[in-house]
Amino acid sequence: MKKSTDTVNNARRRILGYGLRGAAIAAGGPLLWGCSDDTPVDLGAGRAPTGPSDPQTPPASPERCAPANLAQSPRGIHVSFTDDPVRTRTLTWYTDGLDDPGSQLEYGPVTRAMSAEDIACAPFPGRIEGSAEQAFGTNVLTHAATATGLDAGLPIRYRVGAPGRWSNVKVLAPTPQGPLRFCHFGDHGLKQASLAVLDGVRERNPDLLFIAGDLSYANGDQPQWDTWFDRLAPYASTLPVMTAPGNHEEEDNGGKAYRSRIRQPGQNTRYAMTYGNVHFVVSTGGSLLGNNVVQDLDLVAELAWLEIELAQAALRRAKGEIDFIILVQHYTLWTDQEGREPASPALVLFEEDKLLRYGVDLAMVGHDHIYQRSKPMGRGLPQENGYIQVTGGSGGVGLRGFAPISEWSAAHAVRYCFTEYNVDGKRLTATTWAVDNEDNTLAGARLNAIDTFELRSRNSDERQLFARPGRSELLNADQTQAMLRHTRERNALHDSLEAISRRR
Ligand SMILES: [Fe+2]
Ligand SMILES: [Fe+2]
Numbered sequence: 001m002k003k004s005t006d007t008v009n010n011a012r013r014r015i016l017g018y019g020l021r022g023a024a025i026a027a028g029g030p031l032l033w034g035c036s037d038d039t040p041v042d043l044g045a046g047r048a049p050t051g052p053s054d055p056q057t058p059p060a061s062p063e064r065c066a067p068a069n070l071a072q073s074p075r076g077i078h079v080s081f082t083d084d085p086v087r088t089r090t091l092t093w094y095t096d097g098l099d100d101p102g103s104q105l106e107y108g109p110v111t112r113a114m115s116a117e118d119i120a121c122a123p124f125p126g127r128i129e130g131s132a133e134q135a136f137g138t139n140v141l142t143h144a145a146t147a148t149g150l151d152a153g154l155p156i157r158y159r160v161g162a163p164g165r166w167s168n169v170k171v172l173a174p175t176p177q178g179p180l181r182f183c184h185f186g187d188h189g190l191k192q193a194s195l196a197v198l199d200g201v202r203e204r205n206p207d208l209l210f211i212a213g214d215l216s217y218a219n220g221d222q223p224q225w226d227t228w229f230d231r232l233a234p235y236a237s238t239l240p241v242m243t244a245p246g247n248h249e250e251e252d253n254g255g256k257a258y259r260s261r262i263r264q265p266g267q268n269t270r271y272a273m274t275y276g277n278v279h280f281v282v283s284t285g286g287s288l289l290g291n292n293v294v295q296d297l298d299l300v301a302e303l304a305w306l307e308i309e310l311a312q313a314a315l316r317r318a319k320g321e322i323d324f325i326i327l328v329q330h331y332t333l334w335t336d337q338e339g340r341e342p343a344s345p346a347l348v349l350f351e352e353d354k355l356l357r358y359g360v361d362l363a364m365v366g367h368d369h370i371y372q373r374s375k376p377m378g379r380g381l382p383q384e385n386g387y388i389q390v391t392g393g394s395g396g397v398g399l400r401g402f403a404p405i406s407e408w409s410a411a412h413a414v415r416y417c418f419t420e421y422n423v424d425g426k427r428l429t430a431t432t433w434a435v436d437n438e439d440n441t442l443a444g445a446r447l448n449a450i451d452t453f454e455l456r457s458r459n460s461d462e463r464q465l466f467a468r469p470g471r472s473e474l475l476n477a478d479q480t481q482a483m484l485r486h487t488r489e490r491n492a493l494h495d496s497l498e499a500i501s502r503r504r
Pocket of ligand 2: 214
């Protein structure tokens with residue numbers, strides 16, 4: 001799919017004209033500018049697009065890690081949203097050891113009058129004292145701070161840390177007010193393909209990235225989380241990243257590492273967020289149920305929350321406040337990956353009942369290490385007015401094969417890949433980009449579009465049809481027990497299969 005000229009120009013306009021040097025922008029690399037405190041600038045999200053749509057500019061050469069050059073320097077810096085995505089940004093980072101060096105975030109707008117030296121060296125008008133807590137199971141502190149009162153439409157410069165231990169100055173693009181672009185994959189890990197997928201995402205230069213669970217595959221080895229965030233930081237310190245927890249997050253004591261290292265709205269593990277004209281609802285999909293940390297009632301409460309969230313979103317869509325409703329979670333509802341059955345039939349039944357009742361447009365999921373896109377579907381069959389499921393568990397950790405392909409499937413592939421979604425008003429176009437060669441090797445591979453589809457927002461009659469009241473009485477006792485039993489069985493089966501494969 002060719003990116004629209006308007007979209008490319010919008011992305012360029014986000015940065016050009018704000019005093020940054022064109023050559024450095026075109027190269028996509030860091031701007032280095034000497035300052036009194038020797039603070040360099042990382043120019044990240046909001047670069048002019050590179051890659052296939054713009055052959056004049058070579059792809060960025062990302063940092064492979066963020067080495068700490070001073071004791072307790074910030075590491076693993078990443079941007080997320082915990083509040084209004086236009087006016088706020090949350091920064092999270094880590095320091096080694098349990099002595100708290102401070103959790104400061106300094107920030108300010110990048111205005112048209114600023115030179116590159118200004119951006120790197122000028123005093124910051126805003127400073128927030130954040131918070132620190134011990135990351136689960138390790139002598140590392142998680143620091144977090146939220147910048148508020150941001151100017152809509154202006155890039156943001158920032159640094160985190162404390163006096164004597166500042167990060168590089170980094171520049172964030174503003175949240176788009178018009179067309180927007182986000183990417184999705186799941187099942188990431190620390191493989192070469194994991195980095196290739198991140199490189200591919202950076203080449204497509206989205207505004208936002210969703211990772212649909214199974215992030216670090218630490219599986220109880222807590223330092224692996226630090227390695228994963230170190231690798232993510234060159235991308236995520238300038239590109240907002242939002243996540244859903246997967247079954248491998250459950251392996252860190254029911255998701256305790258995930259909770260202690262990631263900052264997101266609401267419950268953190270489940271939340272909703274409106275970004276432009278898209279409302280995202282992020283669910284655990286029951287992935288954290290498996291020990292005594294996450295209680296049965298948490299999943300029952302989550303289903304009630306999901307009902308209310310989707311009912312409210314459908315009402316907002318009927319009023320014209322949003323155009324698309326997207327569910328994000330780790331687990332697939334339906335899959336053709338070989339050997340993945342049985343799933344959790346009762347949970348899928350209850351979730352899908354809500355997706356169909358409130359007209360969810362799209363489900364972005366992971367877990368199965370394949371790429372598969374459905375036709376509009378419901379209850380395991382193609383269904384007009386149903387939802388489209390995009391399974392992107394192809395984010396780098398490994399690949400699996402397929403069972404016979406079902407009637408609901410529209411596209412499938414065994415490739416390392418991610419999916420890019422462009423939303424322009426009531427039209428969503430998506431392209432899935434493979435980052436490997438056809439034999440799944442990586443050497444010499446370039447981004448290759450392996451699937452495209454288009455989704456129109458629902459018309460006014462459909463919007464009214466799906467604007468239904470939320471239901472307070474959802475499950476009887478027998479249904480609840482069946483749902484919990486199936487989910488525990490599903491999760492235990494995956495845990496045991498993973499343990500067997502790790503022993504090999
Ligand atoms: Fe996975
Ligand atoms: Fe998984």
